Amino acid sequence: MNNLLEFDRHALLAGQWWRLWTGHLVHYTPQHALIDFAVVLAAAVIVVQLSATPAIGMRRLALALGLGAPFISLGMLLIAPGCLTYRGASGVAAMLMVMAGGALWPRATRSVRAALLLMAATLLAKIGAEAAGYAHGLSDLPADVVVAWQAHLLGVAAGAITFAARKPRLQLD
Amino acid sequence: MRILNVLIIVLAAALLSSCASMSYNRSIKQTGSIVDYLYPDAKSAPAMTPTVTRLRPPVRVGIAFVPGAGWGNGLPETARMKLLERVRDSFSKHPYIGKIEIIPTQYMRARGGFTNLEQVARMFDVEVVALLSYDQVQFNDSNALSVLYWTIIGAYVVHGDQYDVQTMLDASVFDVQSRKLLFRAPGTSQVKGSASWAGFSEKSRAAQTEGYNAAVDQLVPNLQAELDNFRERIKHDANYQVENKEGYKGGGAMDWPGLALVALLAGLAWGLRRRE
Numbered sequence: 379m380n381n382l383l384e385f386d387r388h389a390l391l392a393g394q395w396w397r398l399w400t401g402h403l404v405h406y407t408p409q410h411a412l413i414d415f416a417v418v419l420a421a422a423v424i425v426v427q428l429s430a431t432p433a434i435g436m437r438r439l440a441l442a443l444g445l446g447a448p449f450i451s452l453g454m455l456l457i458a459p460g461c462l463t464y465r466g467a468s469g470v471a472a473m474l475m476v477m478a479g480g481a482l483w484p485r486a487t488r489s490v491r492a493a494l495l496l497m498a499a500t501l502l503a504k505i506g507a508e509a510a511g512y513a514h515g516l517s518d519l520p521a522d523v524v525v526a527w528q529a530h531l532l533g534v535a536a537g538a539i540t541f542a543a544r545k546p547r548l549q550l551d
Numbered sequence: 552m553r554i555l556n557v558l559i560i561v562l563a564a565a566l567l568s569s570c571a572s573m574s575y576n577r578s579i580k581q582t583g584s585i586v587d588y589l590y591p592d593a594k595s596a597p598a599m600t601p602t603v604t605r606l607r608p609p610v611r612v613g614i615a616f617v618p619g620a621g622w623g624n625g626l627p628e629t630a631r632m633k634l635l636e637r638v639r640d641s642f643s644k645h646p647y648i649g650k651i652e653i654i655p656t657q658y659m660r661a662r663g664g665f666t667n668l669e670q671v672a673r674m675f676d677v678e679v680v681a682l683l684s685y686d687q688v689q690f691n692d693s694n695a696l697s698v699l700y701w702t703i704i705g706a707y708v709v710h711g712d713q714y715d716v717q718t719m720l721d722a723s724v725f726d727v728q729s730r731k732l733l734f735r736a737p738g739t740s741q742v743k744g745s746a747s748w749a750g751f752s753e754k755s756r757a758a759q760t761e762g763y764n765a766a767v768d769q770l771v772p773n774l775q776a777e778l779d780n781f782r783e784r785i786k787h788d789a790n791y792q793v794e795n796k797e798g799y800k801g802g803g804a805m806d807w808p809g810l811a812l813v814a815l816l817a818g819l820a821w822g823l824r825r826r827e
Contacts, residue, residue, distance in 0.1 A: 395765060490822075493815070525802060
């Protein structure tokens, strides 16, 4: 089943478009899935809770997941040509973390904003370390799987786009 | 006449026992030097230009014995292969090691240098090669019991010869492209024993193999420790870079740092909600 759902470059290019979404749902190990989904769940709850109403929050979340997941997958097709297969919700998790931070930002005091900036820098540093290969060995991914840092970067970009798109509406509020 | 007979017997016994005890070399040395193999004609220390060594996990590794200096030097090929298989099996479980290819000694040219190493690496499609150099010295001595060899039966029963086999194995792991020594680890052993004149050759040969086996027993954990040190070292050493391999399997993993970050975010959000 996992093979049918994972991001598979050749299968995608052959027309199996569902993989743009489902690649983020399947994982390599239970621990891999547990950590990724825990981050997704926590960030999603923050996004919904900080929205004007839960209904608006849910709508935003559904829109972000519906558009963000294929955005990350298409980005992987473009910027990571060597990545033949991909599994994991961490790209989506990174997107939701940025969205959660973005939802906190307008209401935050100066000290909280400083903390948010520090966390954003930490997230970017983590991705940088993964790109440089320094995070290899820290990951709990299986033997033959390489950390797809590009997915995390694309997730951050997707979250930033969502944040930028949301800003004018907040000013109207 | 009787005295003459006794003298003849004593002389014959002395000659026989001396023949027996002198039939072995006092010391036998087997050596395969990494320096002789990689730098055969070096008059001075090799000049190393500072380069960044790029490692692309899972790394393809070759493992081979350094070729000896002369014909028949060292272990037979089958015994070598068994030792290399033991080393391979100990390291095949690591995620960052893709495949480990055993390279037979026939493919290695004595004093072949890095040119030969690169040829072999291309042939076996490996990026990193672990070269096992060896140095084994066997000392043979007779003890006081050897005097009983003159009885002929004693030559088959009495352990009048003894051996002391000292072995050192050294595994040096090289990145073929940058020609850089990544890490190394030694393994040593000492095997002592005795044998009768008739069984000495067989027993001492078995002791040589046992010496190599014992040295590998010590080498494997040492090599494992050095590998762990190397993994830690490359995280902070700018001379090494770990890169993605073309055609790899990717995995998006948030890991514990990601979980910690989202927990902090949740804490901030909870604080904000409480304040409001």
